[in-house]
Amino acid sequence: MGNIPTLPIDATFKFPSPLPTWPSGGGFGSGYIDLGGLQVCQISNFKKIWTTYEGGPNNVGATIFEPSLIPDGFSMLGSYAQPNNQPLFGWVLVGKDNNNGEILKPPTDYTLVWSSESLPITQSAHAYIWSPVPPPGYAAVGHVVTTSPEKPSGERIRCVFSGFTDQCEVEDWVWGQGKSSDSNGFNLYTIRPSNRGTEAKGVNIGAFVGSFGENNVGTFACLKNNSLISSYSMPNLSQIEALFREYSPVLYLHPLETYHPSSVNWFFSNGALLYTKGQETNPVRIEPGGSNLPQGGSNDGLYWINLPVDSNEKERVKKGDLQSSEVYLNIKPMFGGTFTDIAIWIFYPFNGPSTAKLGQIEIIPLGIIGEHVGDWEHLTLRISNFNGVLNKLYLSEHSGGSWVNSPNLEFFNGTNKPVAYSSLNGHANYPKPGLVLQGIGDFIGIRNDTAKSAAVLDTGLRFSVVVEAAWVMYCREWGPKITYISGEDIKRVESLLPVEWRGVFEALINLLPNEFFGEEGPTGPNMKASWSGDEK
Numbered sequence: 303m304g305n306i307p308t309l310p311i312d313a314t315f316k317f318p319s320p321l322p323t324w325p326s327g328g329g330f331g332s333g334y335i336d337l338g339g340l341q342v343c344q345i346s347n348f349k350k351i352w353t354t355y356e357g358g359p360n361n362v363g364a365t366i367f368e369p370s371l372i373p374d375g376f377s378m379l380g381s382y383a384q385p386n387n388q389p390l391f392g393w394v395l396v397g398k399d400n401n402n403g404e405i406l407k408p409p410t411d412y413t414l415v416w417s418s419e420s421l422p423i424t425q426s427a428h429a430y431i432w433s434p435v436p437p438p439g440y441a442a443v444g445h446v447v448t449t450s451p452e453k454p455s456g457e458r459i460r461c462v463f464s465g466f467t468d469q470c471e472v473e474d475w476v477w478g479q480g481k482s483s484d485s486n487g488f489n490l491y492t493i494r495p496s497n498r499g500t501e502a503k504g505v506n507i508g509a510f511v512g513s514f515g516e517n518n519v520g521t522f523a524c525l526k527n528n529s530l531i532s533s534y535s536m537p538n539l540s541q542i543e544a545l546f547r548e549y550s551p552v553l554y555l556h557p558l559e560t561y562h563p564s565s566v567n568w569f570f571s572n573g574a575l576l577y578t579k580g581q582e583t584n585p586v587r588i589e590p591g592g593s594n595l596p597q598g599g600s601n602d603g604l605y606w607i608n609l610p611v612d613s614n615e616k617e618r619v620k621k622g623d624l625q626s627s628e629v630y631l632n633i634k635p636m637f638g639g640t641f642t643d644i645a646i647w648i649f650y651p652f653n654g655p656s657t658a659k660l661g662q663i664e665i666i667p668l669g670i671i672g673e674h675v676g677d678w679e680h681l682t683l684r685i686s687n688f689n690g691v692l693n694k695l696y697l698s699e700h701s702g703g704s705w706v707n708s709p710n711l712e713f714f715n716g717t718n719k720p721v722a723y724s725s726l727n728g729h730a731n732y733p734k735p736g737l738v739l740q741g742i743g744d745f746i747g748i749r750n751d752t753a754k755s756a757a758v759l760d761t762g763l764r765f766s767v768v769v770e771a772a773w774v775m776y777c778r779e780w781g782p783k784i785t786y787i788s789g790e791d792i793k794r795v796e797s798l799l800p801v802e803w804r805g806v807f808e809a810l811i812n813l814l815p816n817e818f819f820g821e822e823g824p825t826g827p828n829m830k831a832s833w834s835g836d837e838k
Contacts, residue, residue, distance in 0.1 A: 307355065311365050315389035315709040317692075317718045324690045325544055330537045331690045335640055337505065338528030339401040340466050342640070343376055344508075344688035345369040346393045351381070351447045352429040354418070357477055362387040364477035364490065366429065366447045366510075372396050377406055377460040379525075380444015380509025383476045383490050391709045393686070394444070394508040395525065395640075397460060406460040409434030412446065412453045415512055416488045419451075421479070431512045433520075436461035441523040443467065444509035467523035468504035469496040476510055488514050495524045495637065498836035503527045505638040527638030535639045535687045542633060542767065546644060549692045550762025551681050552714040553648070554735070555624075556726040557755035561652045561677075562622035565764070566630075566773050567591060569651050572619050573610035577782070579603060585611075592773035599777050606779040606823050609651070609675055620652040624757060628764040630774075632833060636684065641693065643837075644683040646761055647768075647827045653677035654727030657749045658810065659739060660803050665749065668795065672728060672748075676780025676824050679729050681722055681761075682837055695720050696837045697731035699750075700740070703837060706733045719762065723752035741810045748810075779823030 324331045334343050348367035355363040363386045369378055376396040384392050399406040412432040419428045427449040434442040440461040446454045470493045478489035490512050495504025505525035513520055537545060555562065567590050575585035576595060588594060588607065596605050609616045632645040656672030657665050682696035684705075694705045711733060712721040722731045725738070730750050732738055741747020768774050792811055796804050827833055 309353075309355075309363075309365075309386045310388050311384060311386045311390050313389045315391035317708070318713045318716050319718050321690065321718070322544065322548060324537075325540045327538050327541065328536070329534045330541050330687055333688055335535045335687065336400070336529060337466065337525060337638070339399075340405045340462070340525070340528075341376075341398040341400055342395045342505070342507075342525070343373055343398070344393045344640075344686060345372060345396050347371040348382060348390070348392070352418075352449060353386070353426040354429075354477065355386070355424040357423060357479060358385055358490075359475060359477075360385075360387065363424075365390075366490075367392070368447065369394050369396055373398075378444075378458065379460060379462065379507055381447050382508060383492075383510040385476060388707070388709045391707060392508060395505070397462070397525075399460075405463045405466055407437050407440055407463075408456040409442070409459065409461050410437055410456075411435040414451075414453075415445070416514075417451070434459055434461055439464055441467045441521065443507055443523055443525060445512060462523070462525065464523075466526050466528060468526040470494060470504070470519055470522060470524040471496045472511075472519060488512060489516070491519075493519055493522065493524065498636065500634050500636075500834045501531070503531070503638050505640050525638070527640070529639075531635050531639040536633075536635055537642055537685075537687070537690075539767070541690075542631070542642075542644070545642075545683075545685055545690060546631065546765060547762050548718050549644075549683050549685070549720065550760065550765070551646065551683075551695065551720045551722050553681075553722050553724055553731070553759040553761065554752070554754045555724050555757040555759065556751060556753055557757070559724070559726055559755070559757060560621060561650055561654045561727060561729075562624040562757065563627045563648050563650045563759060564622040564624070565626045565628040566649050567628075568623050568626040569619065569649065570773075572623075573612075573615050574619070574651075575608050575610065577606050577608055579605070591771065592776060595772055595776040596778065597772065597775045601778055601825055601829060604778065606782050607676055608782050622651050624759065627759055628766060629759075629761045630768045630827070631765055632827065633767060634834070636836065640687055642685045642687055644685065645827075645832065646681045646683070646765075648679045648681075648729075648759070648761075650677035650679065650729055651675065653729060656728060658741075658807075659737075659745070659747060659749050660799065660807060660810070661745050663799070663803070666795065666799075668748075670784075674781045674784055674824060677729055678780070678824060678827055678830075679724070679731060680827070680832075681731060682832075692718070692720075695722070695733075697722055697733060699730040699732065699738075700728065703731070705837065719760075723754075724759075725750040725752050742806075746806055746810055774826070774828050776826060777829055778825070780826055781823035783823055
């Protein structure tokens with residue numbers, strides 16, 4: 303096998319500071335959650351089974367583990383796999399049947415899904431990946447992996463009664479012989495429940511599935527919580543506050559940023575106006591707290607918010623007020639109440655204009671393209687209800703966003719507070735400073751510039767858990783209808799470019815999401831799909 307290199311995965315990830323003891327109360331942080339007769343425990347102690355030193359994303363290889371130090375009475379349900387280029391930071395659930403052996407049963411047999419015997423790759427040993435054959439009425443939720451061609455023992459793993467399972471789907475590509483889209487190669491994927499949200503019952507067990515082809519989970523399933531998704535496993539208010547103080551992100555604004563965040567109350571108290579369709583010449587000032595905003599209903603176009611009419615006041619309010627900034631927390635049970643999402647909503651009175659890059663032309667101002675009133679952005683902490691550990695951070699990026707696992711985050715000055723970077727004018731959030739282009743490759747696109755500066759929003763300084771504040775129940779638009787870009791605008795910008803770049807610019811425009819062309823006005827947090835659903 304040759305010399306075996308030391309890999310990042312050979313070390314276990316640790317947060318910069320020791321985690322505190324969380325306030326007591328309820329079942330949060332107890333280490334165990336009952337799914338209605340099936341008790342589960344989250345295991346982060348692993349026994350290494352197999353490593354390959356190549357293949358998969360960025361050709362970094364991967365390692366497969368199975369849980370170790372399993373508590374008495376609990377059984378393995380699946381194995382864990384992770385790329386080699388980051389410290390070990392994973393978990394799988396193990397289960398205990400509290401219903402007289404009717405929920406968990408051994409497999410009746412195993413099917414050999416794949417073997418690495420014939421592969422010309424550098425590996426620690428030959429791997430054999432087995433799918434449990436479940437008894438009738440049961441389902442497999444994970445694999446057994448061996449380094450021997452002999453079938454594993456039937457006691458190695460348990461299958462789950464179908465009434466405690468839910469449909470699952472592929473989440474991320476972990477490893478494979480070729481590309482993740484290779485229809486013939488064998489690939490490892492992480493999986494998650496297909497149906498996700500505050501009312502969804504599906505439970506992620508942290509295991510991987512292996513299959514030939516792309517996005518194929520076969521007959522594998524996730525677990526399902528048959529108990530009420532109640533407050534028992536969820537953190538109470540004191541626990542939420544302790545969690546947020548520990549993990550509250552620190553957000554760097556760009557050094558050239560003009561349009562800072564503010565609190566909603568500052569925005570309203572400094573002249574924000576409510577407009578009514580048909581009475582556009584008679585807007586009314588919004589009361590602090592938004593008590594005179596229309597409540598409930600739908601986004602029917604009858605109302606919208608705008609900046610003060612006076613030009614000086616308008617420019618002042620556009621710039622926001624960093625010192626007043628407050629973030630607003632939406633607390634969500636996820637994965638059947640086994641995780642808590644703390645969505646951190648940040649309000650900017652104004653979203654500034656966009657710039658583009660076309661090859662060697664680094665900065666092309668795009669006029670009013672990208673501007674709008676009432677910009678809502680958010681970050682989301684995903685925290686395990688078993689132990690209070692931060693699993694990952696979601697960063698909103700325009701109409702999308704991305705999850706970043708804890709080992710890949712930057713943390714602030716030795717604390718456990720993850721760092722995020724807000725892009726210049728557009729306020730998209732990224733985990734690292736630099737330039738992100740939204741367009742074609744690394745040379746053509748809308749610029750998202752981020753950098754450290756003295757302008758910092760520590761989200762843990764001023765925050766509130768929002769439930770039914772008047773402005774939260776406002777379901778209309780936080781800005782007027784604006785057309786950002788028209789055919790004439792495109793021709794104007796295009797005429798300023800060298801002839802050889804004009805076709806490329808047109809291609810870029812065709813790739814842009816609708817938000818760059820115009821919108822009726824952004825809606826508030828409670829109107830976003832992620833308010834009660836998953837981030838993506």
